[in-house]
Amino acid sequence: MSWQMARRAERLNPSTIREILKLTEKPGIVSLAGGLPAADAFPIAAMAEATARVLHGSGREALQYAASEGYAPLREWIAARLCAQGLDADPARILVTTGSQQGLDLVGKVMIDAGSRVAVESPTYLGALQAFNAYEPDFVAVEGDADGPRPEALAAAAGARFLYLLPNFQNPSGRCLSEARRRALAAAAAEAGLPIVEDNPYGELWYETPPPAPVAAHAGENALYLGSFSKVLAPGLRLGWMLAPRVLFPKLLQAKQAADLHTPGFNQRIVHEVVKDGFLDEHVPTIRARYRRHRDAMRAALEHHLPAGCRWEVPAGGMFFWIELPAGLDATALLPAAVAAGVAYVPGAPFFADTPRANTLRLSFVTVPPEEIERGVALLGGVLKAAA
Amino acid sequence: MSWQMARRAERLNPSTIREILKLTEKPGIVSLAGGLPAADAFPIAAMAEATARVLHGSGREALQYAASEGYAPLREWIAARLCAQGLDADPARILVTTGSQQGLDLVGKVMIDAGSRVAVESPTYLGALQAFNAYEPDFVAVEGDADGPRPEALAAAAGARFLYLLPNFQNPSGRCLSEARRRALAAAAAEAGLPIVEDNPYGELWYETPPPAPVAAHAGENALYLGSFSKVLAPGLRLGWMLAPRVLFPKLLQAKQAADLHTPGFNQRIVHEVVKDGFLDEHVPTIRARYRRHRDAMRAALEHHLPAGCRWEVPAGGMFFWIELPAGLDATALLPAAVAAGVAYVPGAPFFADTPRANTLRLSFVTVPPEEIERGVALLGGVLKAAA
Numbered sequence: 001m002s003w004q005m006a007r008r009a010e011r012l013n014p015s016t017i018r019e020i021l022k023l024t025e026k027p028g029i030v031s032l033a034g035g036l037p038a039a040d041a042f043p044i045a046a047m048a049e050a051t052a053r054v055l056h057g058s059g060r061e062a063l064q065y066a067a068s069e070g071y072a073p074l075r076e077w078i079a080a081r082l083c084a085q086g087l088d089a090d091p092a093r094i095l096v097t098t099g100s101q102q103g104l105d106l107v108g109k110v111m112i113d114a115g116s117r118v119a120v121e122s123p124t125y126l127g128a129l130q131a132f133n134a135y136e137p138d139f140v141a142v143e144g145d146a147d148g149p150r151p152e153a154l155a156a157a158a159g160a161r162f163l164y165l166l167p168n169f170q171n172p173s174g175r176c177l178s179e180a181r182r183r184a185l186a187a188a189a190a191e192a193g194l195p196i197v198e199d200n201p202y203g204e205l206w207y208e209t210p211p212p213a214p215v216a217a218h219a220g221e222n223a224l225y226l227g228s229f230s231k232v233l234a235p236g237l238r239l240g241w242m243l244a245p246r247v248l249f250p251k252l253l254q255a256k257q258a259a260d261l262h263t264p265g266f267n268q269r270i271v272h273e274v275v276k277d278g279f280l281d282e283h284v285p286t287i288r289a290r291y292r293r294h295r296d297a298m299r300a301a302l303e304h305h306l307p308a309g310c311r312w313e314v315p316a317g318g319m320f321f322w323i324e325l326p327a328g329l330d331a332t333a334l335l336p337a338a339v340a341a342g343v344a345y346v347p348g349a350p351f352f353a354d355t356p357r358a359n360t361l362r363l364s365f366v367t368v369p370p371e372e373i374e375r376g377v378a379l380l381g382g383v384l385k386a387a388a
Numbered sequence: 389m390s391w392q393m394a395r396r397a398e399r400l401n402p403s404t405i406r407e408i409l410k411l412t413e414k415p416g417i418v419s420l421a422g423g424l425p426a427a428d429a430f431p432i433a434a435m436a437e438a439t440a441r442v443l444h445g446s447g448r449e450a451l452q453y454a455a456s457e458g459y460a461p462l463r464e465w466i467a468a469r470l471c472a473q474g475l476d477a478d479p480a481r482i483l484v485t486t487g488s489q490q491g492l493d494l495v496g497k498v499m500i501d502a503g504s505r506v507a508v509e510s511p512t513y514l515g516a517l518q519a520f521n522a523y524e525p526d527f528v529a530v531e532g533d534a535d536g537p538r539p540e541a542l543a544a545a546a547g548a549r550f551l552y553l554l555p556n557f558q559n560p561s562g563r564c565l566s567e568a569r570r571r572a573l574a575a576a577a578a579e580a581g582l583p584i585v586e587d588n589p590y591g592e593l594w595y596e597t598p599p600p601a602p603v604a605a606h607a608g609e610n611a612l613y614l615g616s617f618s619k620v621l622a623p624g625l626r627l628g629w630m631l632a633p634r635v636l637f638p639k640l641l642q643a644k645q646a647a648d649l650h651t652p653g654f655n656q657r658i659v660h661e662v663v664k665d666g667f668l669d670e671h672v673p674t675i676r677a678r679y680r681r682h683r684d685a686m687r688a689a690l691e692h693h694l695p696a697g698c699r700w701e702v703p704a705g706g707m708f709f710w711i712e713l714p715a716g717l718d719a720t721a722l723l724p725a726a727v728a729a730g731v732a733y734v735p736g737a738p739f740f741a742d743t744p745r746a747n748t749l750r751l752s753f754v755t756v757p758p759e760e761i762e763r764g765v766a767l768l769g770g771v772l773k774a775a776a
Binding site for chain 1: 390391392393394395396397400401402403406424425427428430432435436439440443444447448449450451452453454456485486487489490493497498499500501502504515518519521522523549550581582583610618621622623624625626633635636638639642643645646647648649650651652653654655
């Protein structure tokens with residue numbers, strides 16, 4: 001056999017998280033590792049009704065090849081919703097994607113040459129690092145503080161193809177940027193000639209007050225903005241979208257067409273049928289209420305069970321607590337002991353494009369019910385106390 | 389604004405076919421251009437029943453994140469079907485993709501460096517050229533005859549990353565390789581150290597006798613084999629798959645994960661529910677019978693209306709007639725006159741990675757009904773007679 005792979009294949013490596021999730025499939029493990037939305041929040045009845053209506057009313061169109069841009073009424077619905085959030089969102093700038101993960105891949109494909117610099121937060125979303133990695137960039141980690149990347153640090157990233165930002169309840173750190181920081185970052189990025197790729201999978205999952213307007217609302221077409229139906233409806237539909245600068249839209253569209261022709265029209269029409277009359281306005285508050293209870297259960301459990309020296313902020317939304325262990329503890333090294341004790345988490349190391357902070361880990365509070373969270377955190381506390 | 393695109397973006401260009409399809413949206417045009425399956429052949433009732441069963445029985449699983457490899461029962465079903473066709477198809481080698489177009493993209497991503505040689509037929513499938521183009525290869529067109537690429541010509545392509553082959557009722561040429569040619573190509577490719585990427589979207593659409601076994605049946609893991617549900621069920625589901633060599637599978641899987649995490653589990657489960665009890669064995673013959681009538685209508689119309697000097701082979705399957713006009717006629721230059729007369733086709737030129745043959749065009753016989761085919765071909769004949 002003579003298969004010779006591309007150089008980039010060296011950078012396509014098994015996801016650490018994926019490998020960890022395999023460990024956690026053992027029965028009896030309390031998995032605080034995965035980022036799976038709670039499946040009993042999926043609107044199955046609404047989906048079933050919408051699917052029946054789509055197949056009955058426009059089955060041929062839903063099952064036929066369709067436009068690479070996406071289903072026009074869905075693009076219009078997304079644009080209207082973004083306009084209500086303060087964005088200048090012409091439907092002609094909306095590209096429907098096969099999950100927002102595909103949006104990240106298309107951004108990488110159109111923007112990154114081998115050796116291009118790409119600026120990222122530290123830590124940042126692992127799936128974005130994976131998507132961009134296929135295009136062989138050099139990552140530049142932007143210095144930050146508790147309110148996210150520091151605007152003064154952007155000058156050092158000037159010349160990068162873009163700055164990748166996840167301002168709302170970031171995966172993995174859970175932190176949400178203040179409005180002042182958003183404005184300052186938009187201004188500093190413009191100053192540094194640094195375009196922004198803003199990713200917002202979690203913005204609807206706020207538990208006290210909605211997050212500030214997107215950075216993109218202050219950045220005009222210096223920002224590309226990504227969103228998803230995965231966290232507000234269901235991830236198994238693989239439906240996301242991007243609001244792209246006009247200067248990039250044609251190339252992103254062509255990259256999309258080359259990648260999978262179009263996102264399933266069947267799924268796009270079903271989701272449009274579900275959301276078009278305001279369903280999310282009723283449905284999302286039920287998800288928020290559920291996840292807030294989960295978050296509060298995890299907060300209480302952490303306060304009760306984690307040993308002194310562990311630190312965390314309470315996330316105001318999203319799906320994750322980000323824990324800093326006492327210096328000297330290594331979350332990757334401790335994972336086998338935790339799994340043996342019956343609890344799984346994700347070590348923080350893979351989320352860093354620069355030097356990993358070994359004493360960090362991510363806990364998801366959305367997948368398992370509150371009583372399991374309590375049990376899992378208690379087990380984790382035991383492991384950490386034994387190691388300290 | 390400071391957006392700087394990757395070098396590869398220069399090679400992402402609007403699809404000629406896409407631009408032509410826009411022209412044909414004018415009311416009253418008989419479009420023989422598009423390759424859209426006949427929508428009244430879509431099994432809408434079976435899809436509706438299957439969707440209801442999936443959402444009722446396993447809605448949470450169908451709507452949740454899922455494995456990047458694909459839904460295990462669907463992978464097993466695909467593998468069993470391939471084994472029945474003479475392939476050594478372990479389900480562990482099946483990767484479910486978002487249409488087989490995504491399979492082509494993943495192959496490009498894992499196999500092609502900028503400047504890599506990729507061997508293709510001449511003409512070949514335009515969508516494959518687009519998918520591969522994003523990874524900046526140099527295409528090598530393999531010399532062929534009426535039975536496809538000539539085995540003796542493969543030596544000249546030695547060192548290419550792979551040979552892309554579409555042996556069954558090729559888009560655009562309609563030709564189907566003989567069994568002898570398939571065996572000879574598999575042997576010559578092995579001899580030349582040239583791996584094969586075999587694409588089979590149309591193999592089930594045969595109108596007299598089934599095509600010979602795939603080239604991959606003679607090539608072992610020197611071949612990667614792509615397939616799709618688009619032509620036997622419906623393209624709007626975006627569901628395809630590949631049978632990958634073991635040595636490539638892990639990297640293809642990681643590329644898939646980075647590209648869209650996974651193909652919608654909802655769609656995979658619905659399709660599995662539709663096909664698992666033999667539905668295709670009843671359904672596909674109805675598509676064959678329908679398309680055979682269309683093909684025969686186009687054959688009769690071509691014989692009646694096209695001027696002397698035009699040449700074509702009658703395709704034994706698939707969706708397309710490939711017409712050679714008299715030397716000196718340019719199908720691209722004639723298109724505006726044809727559209728003005730009320731008929732559209734796709735010029736052959738974009739299907740060539742090497743020097744295009746300007747006097748070629750592609751006609752699809754599956755989208756419009758037989759009486760429209762007759763009318764469209766009559767209009768085309770008038771345009772060609774006027775130009776000759």
